[in-house]
Amino acid sequence: MGRGGTLDASVLVHFTNRYGGVSVSPYATNNLALHVKDNPLHVKENRRLTCKALSLPHVASMEQVHGTQVRVVEGQCTQTYPACDGLITKEKDVALMVLVADCIPVVLYDPKTEVIGALHVGRAGAFGGIVPHAIGLLQSTFGVEPSSLHVSLGPSIGGCCYEIGGEALVTAQKEFSTYLDGRYLNLQALVQDQLARLGVVHVESDAPCTCCDGRYFSYRREGQTGRQAGIILQRSESGK
Ligand SMILES: [Zn+2]
Numbered sequence: 001m002g003r004g005g006t007l008d009a010s011v012l013v014h015f016t017n018r019y020g021g022v023s024v025s026p027y028a029t030n031n032l033a034l035h036v037k038d039n040p041l042h043v044k045e046n047r048r049l050t051c052k053a054l055s056l057p058h059v060a061s062m063e064q065v066h067g068t069q070v071r072v073v074e075g076q077c078t079q080t081y082p083a084c085d086g087l088i089t090k091e092k093d094v095a096l097m098v099l100v101a102d103c104i105p106v107v108l109y110d111p112k113t114e115v116i117g118a119l120h121v122g123r124a125g126a127f128g129g130i131v132p133h134a135i136g137l138l139q140s141t142f143g144v145e146p147s148s149l150h151v152s153l154g155p156s157i158g159g160c161c162y163e164i165g166g167e168a169l170v171t172a173q174k175e176f177s178t179y180l181d182g183r184y185l186n187l188q189a190l191v192q193d194q195l196a197r198l199g200v201v202h203v204e205s206d207a208p209c210t211c212c213d214g215r216y217f218s219y220r221r222e223g224q225t226g227r228q229a230g231i232i233l234q235r236s237e238s239g240k
Helices: 040-054 123-128 130-142 166-175 187-197
Strands: 002-008 011-016 058-062 070-072 079-081 086-089 094-100 104-110 115-121 150-153 202-205 228-234
Touching: 011 040, 011 104, 040 228, 058 086, 070 130, 086 094, 086 130, 094 104, 094 115, 104 130, 104 187, 104 228, 115 123, 115 130, 115 228, 123 130, 123 166, 123 187, 130 187, 150 187, 187 202
Parallel strands: 058 079, 058 094, 070 086, 150 202
Antiparallel strands: 002 011, 011 228, 086 115, 094 228, 104 115, 104 150
């Protein structure tokens, strides 16, 4: 269904792929997004199966808008947070889920303050500064020090396939030319450098290109398609 690991005994990090669900083409099979015109009953079943496989007690997700808004999750409610692209929380047993099909699913954990976060970082979010915004909010809200943060970047479109044009290309040429190879943008490198400049040293990215690799949903390759997820959860000791 995907790959994952543990940053810490009590912290689950997981990136799903397109396998293990019940959706049919072009969403086959584990589409976790309700907004892409898939059969909602299939999406609900996919979410149920994913929650079961990973033992997720509660899941908070986002109505993502390619912006820079980051919200703080409080309480153990299962809900979709409106108009935002990042969630951070100290709550235990609440999984944070970010949905993507080429954008970078970014999950993070701070062992010192026991805070987790999930960010949706596409080109617009990265250019707009969601990464520094999120790190700033982690500092001001929870006293997180960037140097103790552990950040994982999941599968996303690589510089091999991410050709951009129009205003995006003009902005990239002006402000992010280091990450351009002709018209091809290396978004992962950009985000990794943004993190490094903020003082984040523990960053892992073992991420195949979603557009090259058929195991993943890719908006660029397929247009109408599903969404995979980046998931992070901090379990309480009772592990309910
Ligand atoms: Zn590629």
